Amino acid sequence: MSHEVTNNDLHDDDTEWQELKLPNLLLQSEAVRQVHATIEREWNFLQRSACQTAAGRALWKHVIHDPLAYLLAGESYLRSLHEKMKKDRLNNAREISGVILAVRTLWFDSRLEDALNSPNGRESQVVLLGAGMDTRAYRLNCLQDSDVFEVDFPGVLQVKATILEAAKESTNEFEHVRSMAKSLTRVAADIRENDWLEKLRTAGFLPHKNTIWVLEGLLYYLTHSQAMQVLRILANKCCVTHTVLLADFMNKPSTTLSNSAFQFYSDWPDQLLPSIGFTHVKLSQIGDPDAHFGLLNDPLNLFNKLRKLPRSIETHPDDGTPCCRLYLVEASGSPKQDVAPNVPTSVP
Template sequence: MALCGRLAALYPLIPSHRRARSGARPPRRELRRPGGSSWSIMSSGEERAGANGEGEGVLAAVMEQLAPEGVRALHARVEAEWDPVLQSACQTAAVRALWASAVRDPAAGVLAGERHLRGLHEKMRRDERAGAREVPGVMIAVRTLWFDARIEAAVASLGGAAQVVLLGAGMDARAYRLGCLKECAVFELDFADLLEMKSDILHESMSSGNHQKLTMMAKSLTRVPADIRDVDWMTKLQSCGYVSERNTIWVLEGILYYL
């Protein structure tokens, strides 16, 4: 129900041409700033104050996590070496970090990196001043919550224990933030370079003391370096402990838009 409430809070920020034609209107909600004040979000969509996510407070808090030299050095490599497809994982993480009132992802900021955080934040401010029809990042925030809700429902339908495979996992951190995964074995499958960098960034951040300690919510987390365009990706997944005979929830959030 909490996920449904956060989805309802984002509904007014979605352009009317993208909304489902159900005719239903969600109740009044609020997006809260870290300091305690809030922006009211009206079901009519007429109040858009604060539509640029959480504002300066969230950006400042997230930037503190990126202060360690080791973390900054790793993100410098991302900017220099990764192609646009790989960097899109950081862009998605930036959305989750700046829409913190809706998407509660404690790892998103450090996985996004300064370049993508500042770029998105500036676009939010610029588009808000220009009266843009769509708030930057809101569709990714809604998409994230939709997948969260579907995963939660699927886990419940399987009695709480299942394998969860994230194809094209990118900078996803659900294993650290979804309590419904406590009896689930989670597998993150993506390019080897991306998963190695993700692991290094999280390790460097945790070691620095500038980031709140992440708690593993899933029963287990296994990162599987593989390219789903190759015929042997399933073999690699199985070699990492995946059992095809067990109940499995497949999550394709990161690759649907490339199919």
């Protein structure tokens, strides 16, 4: 999968910032407007983060094709991010708002496709924990042979279903909305509780079938005990069937970005995951060769500056700011493989 973009692609509208064009369905559908009014009125920070993520995917449309993201984000989140991006462009910022989310999305897309195309990955089940407003089942052809399960709070899944149903019934550009996956099942469950896996099985998940678990933008909202419980459950699956984990981890300084929202962190997820049962772990940082997608070419951007420092350094020596890192991690294991010993390694 190639997501590399050229400078012309990135700056085709720099000479005159294009105004935000909202789809008619978002403005005219009473059902959709009522749903977003409910979100503004009743959802907490964690639930709203799903709309913020959708807004990022919608407005980084030059690299992410996700037309449904506009509807799922809602007007207020689209306008808020659009203003931030406009300001960044006008100020010639080295990092445009939303670029982390764009890179993260593209990394998960590419790793998911690669995992499905591997010898052990064909026809694997795909489980999106904390799926939120994710539309991969609607936009990725690589899922055509996979049963996909979306797990999230009941209210989030109901809102998402209402918006997508309105899109299907419309007579505009959304009328052909359909899942590309072999099957798509939504499972209402709270992964912070102990019954989410049983609810997943009841919905049709097969414990002994090869599985790819997608945990995007999820772990750091959990407490340490909750996150480790989820990770251990997935690691234990390596003893049963070929299991792939795709997840992003914050380091400790990153949790200071939101003292009330971010809790779990791991400075060394590439050592943590082998210690609980995964046998192969690959870690990338934003800006690495497999995690920039042509979006971070400025050598002085924040992410390139961080990558030049050892991961053990928590405060940048140049300006004293916290070294906030986001790790993109692919891990796997299989009953045919021996568990790697938990031996600390020297990582730059």
